[in-house]
Amino acid sequence: MSTVGIVCEYNPFHKGHLYQIEQAKKLTEADHVVCFMSGNFLQRGIPALADKFTRAEAAIKCGVDVIFEIPFVYSTSSARDYATAAVTMMDMSGAIDFISFGAETDDLVLLSQIADIVENEPPQVSDSIRRSVASGMTYGAARATAIEDYLQKKDIVRNNPSNSSSSVSKSNISSVMSSPNNILAIEYLAALKRIKSKIKPVIIKRIISDYNSNEAVHDICSASAIRSLLRNSDIKTIERHVPKECYCILDTNYRKTFPVFEDHLSSLLAAARLLYGRYDLSPSISSFSEIVDMDRDLYNRMSKIDSDMSFSDTAKTIKSRNYTLTHIQRALLHYVMQLTKTDYDTYKSNGWIYYLRLIGLNTRAGGIVKQIKKNSYIPVITRAPEAASVLSTVGKSMFGYDIKSTAIYNSLIYSAYGTKLKNEYEHTIPVITD
16 A cells, blocks of 8 residues: 655645646555645735634545544644644655655655755855855845856756756746745755655646636646635636535635635734833833744834734835745734744754644545554544643644634634634544545
């Protein structure tokens, strides 16, 4: 029995995701698909369109066998930490043979070469990045340029590529490293190397639509395009872009618990700024310096603007060339959550992952779940109340952020639609029978 793992957000699940699952099973001949999915908040520092249990149910009905939740502290982190956490979860499960991910290029040799440099950054690459950033270039562009130059000088990349699969034109590397999916692919490969995992990578080349494209002219389009349709129109406009099973679930929940957007966080951000901000005459260090992704500069920028400004406008207003918009959104979310650097560093330094939280299951996959429970190096949690008796002190602390993030997400839904969702301790996982 072989198993392929997929790291995902499914925000929402669409026909491109269905294609990836089908291709992953075809290429690996795997018997089961196990997904490691972000919870109620995502890497861009914003809430998911639908709650994690709804998204898990949709994915299970569309062919996924088992879904585990990526802990909040990592699902809202940098690409490097997000990838490291997800790959570590797969490795610790003791039951994943392959990891499949989408990318704009399926050149595994090239991506692996870049991953080698990312993981063990040569001094000349580091020096080049520092010089470029000092001259005004963004970190991402500086890193791409430095890696381009390094690979060319090592004669790994040629300006006039041969027929070798490991050769690509220098001008293409900037394009490769500007794609969010390629960046994550590189980080997955780097993580596999870092933890010396035996899991084998399998790339599924993306078709038709780029990750951030807002075009929705084909049945298969990006999640960004689908979110744009939902933001500007109604649910009928996304019907052709998502599998029927997924559409039925989303349609049932439309304007009851879904969709949720970043500006649904606005009132909580305003409240956090009042509670922890400039009106506190004796602020604790958690006001800014102890918050993950926050620093004095960002905090000072935030303090100077209207506290009643929306979440998205706040992020755009305090943006500067030193920070990506995604970084700022994560900082604002972590400010609301009061996710501290002390906690975050403790989690990473003590092993990264302390539990596998099951949030979706197809009954046909009972065997793989039993195998994971038997082989896993860490506890498998099927119900939130189990955590208290099976987790270490550090694990309980991390799980606490998952509980808190769900409570906050549920409050967003209640505020937007007047619908009260079950809390973590009341909720049971979606179990689907074919």
